[in-house]
Every structure is written in structure tokens, then in C-alpha cells.
Amino acid sequence: xxxxxxxxxxxxxxxxxxxxxxxxxxxxxxxxxxxxxxxxxxxxxxxxxxxxxxxxxxxxxxxxxxxxxxxxxxxxxxxxxxxxxxxxxxxxxxxxxxxxxxxxxxxxxxxxxxxxxxxxxxxxxxxxxxxxxxxxxxxxxxxxxxxxxxxxxxxxxxxxxxxxxxxxxxxxxxxxxxxxxxxxxxxxxxxxxxxxxxxxxx
Amino acid sequence: xxxxxxxxxxxxxxxxxxxxxxxxxxxxxxxxxxxxxxxxxxxxxxxxxxxxxxxxxxxxxxxxxxxxxxxxxxxxxxxxxxxxxxxxxxxxxxxxxxxxxxxxxxxxxxxxxxxxxxxxxxxxxxxxxxxxxxxxxxxxxxxxxxxxxxxxxxxxxxxxxxxxxxxxxxxxxxxxxxxxxxxxxxxxxxxxxxxxxxxxxx
DNA sequence: ACCTGAACACCGTTCAAGT
DNA sequence: ACCTGAACACCGTTCAAGT
Numbered sequence: 001x002x003x004x005x006x007x008x009x010x011x012x013x014x015x016x017x018x019x020x021x022x023x024x025x026x027x028x029x030x031x032x033x034x035x036x037x038x039x040x041x042x043x044x045x046x047x048x049x050x051x052x053x054x055x056x057x058x059x060x061x062x063x064x065x066x067x068x069x070x071x072x073x074x075x076x077x078x079x080x081x082x083x084x085x086x087x088x089x090x091x092x093x094x095x096x097x098x099x100x101x102x103x104x105x106x107x108x109x110x111x112x113x114x115x116x117x118x119x120x121x122x123x124x125x126x127x128x129x130x131x132x133x134x135x136x137x138x139x140x141x142x143x144x145x146x147x148x149x150x151x152x153x154x155x156x157x158x159x160x161x162x163x164x165x166x167x168x169x170x171x172x173x174x175x176x177x178x179x180x181x182x183x184x185x186x187x188x189x190x191x192x193x194x195x196x197x198x199x200x201x202x
Numbered sequence: 203x204x205x206x207x208x209x210x211x212x213x214x215x216x217x218x219x220x221x222x223x224x225x226x227x228x229x230x231x232x233x234x235x236x237x238x239x240x241x242x243x244x245x246x247x248x249x250x251x252x253x254x255x256x257x258x259x260x261x262x263x264x265x266x267x268x269x270x271x272x273x274x275x276x277x278x279x280x281x282x283x284x285x286x287x288x289x290x291x292x293x294x295x296x297x298x299x300x301x302x303x304x305x306x307x308x309x310x311x312x313x314x315x316x317x318x319x320x321x322x323x324x325x326x327x328x329x330x331x332x333x334x335x336x337x338x339x340x341x342x343x344x345x346x347x348x349x350x351x352x353x354x355x356x357x358x359x360x361x362x363x364x365x366x367x368x369x370x371x372x373x374x375x376x377x378x379x380x381x382x383x384x385x386x387x388x389x390x391x392x393x394x395x396x397x398x399x400x401x402x403x404x
Numbered sequence: 405a406c407c408t409g410a411a412c413a414c415c416g417t418t419c420a421a422g423t
Numbered sequence: 424a425c426c427t428g429a430a431c432a433c434c435g436t437t438c439a440a441g442t
Contacts (some may be wrong), residue, residue: 012405027317032434043408045436050405054435085282110378111313153397157384158256161372162394164381170363176312178337179366181359188360196398214424234415245427247417252424256416 012050012060014040019061028107033057058108065105070134072098077141084144091141091194092167096189099171106175138164214262216242216250221263230309237257260310267307272336274300279343286346291341291395294369298391301373308377340366 008014018039024030034044034053051057076094080086099106130136139156142163146156154162170189173179181188210216220241225233227232236246253259278296282288301308331337341358344365348358355362372391373382383390 008406011407033436034434044434045409045438046407048405048436049407052405082318107313109378110374111309154394158390158393161375161381161383161387161390162368165372165375166368167371168375169369170367171371171372172312172374173367173370174362176313179363180362183359185363188363191360192356192364210425213426235417236415246415249420250417250424251426326434384437392436 005183006039011040011042011046015047015050015057016060016064019057020064023065023104023108024102027104031058031061031108033148062108065108065133067132069098069105069109070132070137073134073137075198077137084141084148088141088145091138092193093186093189095138095167096174097186100185101177103175106172110172135164145171150160209357210242210244211240213244215249217249217252217259218262218266221259224268225263225267225306225310226304229306233260233263233310264310268336269311269334271300271307271311272334272339275336275339279339286343286350290347290365293340294395295364295388295391297340297369298373298376299388301377302387305377308374312374337366 015036019031019036020037022039026035033047036057037044037047047057051060073091074092076090077087080090115142139160142160143156146152146154146159152159170185174185179185221233221238224237224241226236233251238259239246239249242248249259253262274296275293278292279289282292341362344362345358348354348356348361354361361386372387376387381387
């Protein structure tokens with residue numbers, strides 16, 4: 001708040017912002033504490049006034065990335081009010097597209113050993129702790145879909161693992177160029193979603 | 203072959219072996235060229251006689267890891283001869299279990315930026331280049347399943363993305379403790395596979 | 405939960421030199 | 424496609440000191 005500090009009013013926020021820029025520019029492996037500090041025009045040890053270690057900085061950058069990701073998902077959901085099935089499938093497509101366009105986010109969010117210790121138990125946690133988190137957004141969409149389909153043979157838990165797993169796996173395989181497909185991946189994904197309504201049908 | 207070298211008869215193979223041991227012991231981030239060299243009792247620069255740089259060493263370790271992984275998949279396939287549907291679903295379960303039990307392999311194989319440039323185009327490559335590779339094993343299982351089910355509305359390409367994506371995504375979410383489930387994940391996976399026969403049914 | 409500069413242990417990589 | 428040791432640029436982290 002005060003802008004009469006040694007150098008910055010809000011170094012902590014700037015470190016996070018520059019960290020995300022560095023991720024975009026140099027990829028996950030280029031993300032070093034010293035480079036982020038230099039990008040903020042501050043000494044290499046200054047980040048230690050705001051974060052216990054690199055792990056804490058990376059966790060903060062992750063939180064920012066998750067928030068960006070969540071906005072993409074919510075945008076897709078909001079485009080189809082009152083249609084839980086369409087919401088779920090369009091959100092899945094937004095999910096995949098996001099990571100195909102930002103593959104370094106995948107590395108930051110899902111493979112860094114800078115681990116978020118807390119396992120994301122969104123089902124049993126109070127709303128204020130989980131809202132704004134993409135996985136909670138995903139779970140909400142699954143639950144709306146579950147309620148809208150009274151013939152659904154699967155529990156929310158099961159739809160969650162199925163739907164999230166499918167979308168997540170496809171995102172990773174395509175983003176990492178792991179599969180080689182004849183057709184455009186989005187064409188195939190749309191076909192799969194249409195056939196399965198994004199869930200198994202029996 | 204000759205064992206009268208400066209130090210080793212087969213340093214290259216030993217570097218790969220020790221690299222994989224180090225991955226198990228210290229995780230993907232602990233995998234350093236210098237540590238691998240030290241584990242082989244050799245100077246820090248000795249690996250450069252066998253690999254252009256760290257990237258090449260990591261690629262060789264990856265190849266070894268993929269071969270171990272492939273053995274697990276083939277074992278599952280071989281347990282159910284003449285039942286392509288069961289082969290596909292049991293292989294999927296073996297796939298998930300393998301990564302849940304060896305999460306550092308996930309990091310090595312799918313999120314390292316030590317990239318295998320060649321995108322795995324297993325559909326159009328000669329057999330001798332692709333055999334022994336887990337993704338080829340997966341593709342083979344998909345194709346056998348496709349041939350066995352004449353009512354299958356999906357192309358092999360589409361089944362591949364669907365089946366591999368689902369299995370891969372679930373493996374990552376569970377191995378990284380990303381989902382919190384009420385029941386055991388294998389119970390849910392088995393139920394999903396039984397319902398969908400590992401593919402969408404229309 | 406302010407910021408710096410010197411220092412330490414670790415890393416990948418290069419290069420001249422040695423069996 | 425042999426192996427080593429010194430050296431360089433980079434990294435995370437600690438610590439005594441300075442606004």
C-alpha cells in the first residue's frame with residue numbers, strides 16, 4: 001500500500017507477475033528465482049523477504065495460473081446457461097484448448113515437484129476455500145450435469161473421474177504432441193463428446 | 203565388449219542404469235548428470251564421451267523407462283489371449299497402476315522438457331522402429347479391439363484418443379493426488395470400463 | 405514477510421591435457 | 424562415442440550488514 005519502501009510498494013505481487021511472464025517466455029525450466037528477481041529490478045535475495053523459498057514462489061505463481069485457467073473455464077460455462085450437458089462438454093473443450101495453447105502451464109501445474117501438499121478435496125471443503133479454483137469449477141459442472149440427468153447410472157464421483165480424466169489426458173497427449181492423428185484433434189473431441197454426452201451411456 | 207578400457211567396459215549402459223536408480227531414489231529433480239557420473243565412480247565429465255549433453259542422457263534413460271513400462275502393458279495383454287476387449291481394459295488398468303506406483307516415471311516421460319523431438323507417429327512407421335514401445339502396444343490393442351467389434355462406430359484414431367486419453371488422464375490425476383475420491387480409484391475405473399467397454403457406446 | 409552483497413554448495417558445459 | 428581436472432556461468436540458499 002505505502003509506496004515509500006526501499007524499492008517497491010508491492011514486490012510480492014510483482015514477483016508473481018514477472019514469474020508468470022518468465023514462464024511464458026522461457027518455459028518451466030527457465031523459471032528461476034534469480035531471473036524473476038532481476039526482472040523486478042531487485043537483488044537476487046530480495047524474494048526471500050516475501051517467500052520462504054523457491055517452492056513458495058512457485059506455488060504463488062501456480063495459484064495465479066490456476067486463476068487465469070479458471071476464467072477460461074467459467075467463460076465456457078457461462079456461454080450456455082441452463083444447459084448443463086453443453087456446459088460440461090464446452091468446458092472440456094476449453095480445458096483442452098487452454099493447455100494446447102499454453103503447454104508450459106501444464107508443466108507448472110501438473111508436473112512440478114514444487115508440490116501443493118493439500119490434496120484437492122473439493123467435495124468436503126467450505127465454499128470460500130475452493131471457489132475460483134478450476135477443479136471446483138469442473139466439479140460444479142459435473143454436479144449440475146448429474147442433477148439434470150435423472151437416468152445417469154454413475155455417481156458424481158465416478159462422472160468426475162471419467163470426465164476430468166478424459167479431458168485431462170487428451171489435453172496432455174495433444175499438448176505434448178504425443179499422439180499423431182489423421183484429423184484435427186478438436187474434430188475428434190467434439191465427435192467423442194457428442195456420442196458420449198461427455199459421459200458413458202449404457 | 204572389451205573390458206580393458208580406462209575404467210569401464212560399458213560406461214554408457216551403466217550411466218543409464220544408475221540414472222534410472224537415481225530417478226527412483228531422488229525423483230526427477232534429483233536426476234543430475236554429475237550425480238549419475240559419481241554413482242558410476244567416474245569423473246563428472248566422463249558422460250560427455252557417450253552423450254552429447256544431458257538431454258541425450260535423459261532421452262536414453264527415458265527409453266529404458268519406456269521399455270520397463272512396455273513390459274507391464276504386454277504382461278496385461280498376454281494374460282487375456284483371444285479377448286481384445288478384456289486386453290484393452292486390463293492394459294488400461296495396468297497403465298494406471300504403473301504410474302500410480304511410479305509417479306516419478308510420469309515426470310520423466312511426460313513432463314520433462316528434455317524432449318523427444320520425434321512425434322510418435324506409430325500408425326505410419328515401419329514395425330521395427332516402433333515395436334517394444336508402449337504407445338505402439340497400446341495402439342495394437344486398440345486396433346485388435348476395433349477389428350473384433352464390427353458395430354464399433356468409431357475409427358481407430360478416435361478410439362485411440364478416447365481410450366488412451368482417458369487412461370492417461372486418470373493415471374495422472376490419481377498419481378498426483380489431484381482428485382479426492384470416496385471409493386478406491388481402481389473400483390471406479392473397473393466400473394467405468396465395464397460400463398463403457400473401454401469405449402463409448404451409442 | 406525490508407533490501408543488499410558476499411559466500412557456499414550445487415549444477416551443466418567447455419577445454420586443454422593425460423592413459 | 425576414452426577419461427580427468429580446472430574453469431566458467433548459472434542456480435538456490437544463508438548470513439551479516441545496511442536503508
